[in-house]
Amino acid sequence: MTPEADALLNIGAGKLILEIAPALPPGYAAGSASTVGMVMILAAQEYAKGADTRIWENARMAELLAANGVADDTKAASNTIADLNTANSALRTKLIALHAKIDGEPGGPARNAGRAILAFLKESAARRRLHLPVL
């Protein structure tokens, strides 16, 4: 589809923030119109990278679980965001349990496994970060 959804969301956000909100009387309606515009900018970013981020996260979490002997056969039913999220939540739950167990264990292997999980969380957070224009 051309234009794509992210382009349409950004165009709509521009209309709301730069044209419609300033034309409204100052107050709740104007502020809400601007905020909806900001949310549309975020939604455009999610449209562009949301599936890719989740596919990467799910594959990396499966690797971490396997490397630490955690049985897992989680597979997303499809690459829709909804199905990827379902798998993502299942994998996150197992990763949280693994991380908590490792945090309580002494020794080099546990420390290295903990560092690998923290590196994943840092990369995941960076990929999920959303950005706004400075007003």
Next chain:
Amino acid sequence: MSIADPALAERISAYLKATQGRDTQVTLLERIHGGASRETWRVKLEEGGAAKGFILRRDPPSSLIDTERAVEFSAYRAFHKTAVPVPEALALEQDESWLERPFFLMEEITDAVAASVLQGQPYGDHAARIGAQFFGTLGEIAKLDPAALGLNWDAPARDACWSAELARWEKVIDEDEREPQPIARAAIRWLRNNPPPPAEKISVVHGDYRTGNFLFREGDIAAILDWEMAHLGDPLEDLGWALDPLWAHHNPERPGGMCSRAEAIAHWEKASGLKADPAAMVWWDMFASLKGLAIWISAAAEVHDGTNTDPVNAFAGWYCLAFHNQILADRLQEFAA
């Protein structure tokens, strides 16, 4: 003059007549855009030929944070007698029959504005002056004796401030997460395993002391607002929150968009007479971002569940949550290195 909600205006007039014997006509009623924990309305009255105004803070149908409006009201009332600039608290009404939900009334501060956290440089050439007042006023709040202010709220022991707050916000995450939160869980474990030193003293903690939650005119702070999360605890909790990168107006080198971190802490220490122990601040900085994450998780839940779909909640549940996840994940990896 506009009346955004005629039925609410009628109810306000009826309330003032019944409880205060005032024969008034609401001439303006407009909702102010802002946080989602309370509805805030600007009200103008005509009374005996004179125009008067006040601010109405009403509980929303569903609150982002389950705060007690009596706490906020009593904080305004207590600090109005001090050097901390706050609007005068006028009336607290818990009876839901008047305006459908509990509310309180307070003085309107006119000709002053609040910064948006989205602005790049909201304070312009006044940033350093505002910063001195902002962090100095926070020090003043820390210095004052809660009992002398008449705020006899439950006080934790000096060595239990951190654990009480951590438990409070962990509970929020437990109740409100709608998807597993691995960064929050890792941060909670780190905070529990690396406790800070005991509080130097027990102070009033504002709970949401940051840029955007005060009004200013040119280079002067006119009023500190949004006391709904006030409680007693370690004053470093507020300092960590005020210094959090989310409130830096896109420049982490200028906390609050005002001054450097060193300058901010110097202003706070001078006004409070306390020390911001760097070791303790590592913990309270980390906690601030975890507390923020908990609030944004709640905001996301409100939208997800349809209980409060204010766009502010949608924004916070996406942008702010992703922001604090990254801050926490970066720090966790730094600590483990």
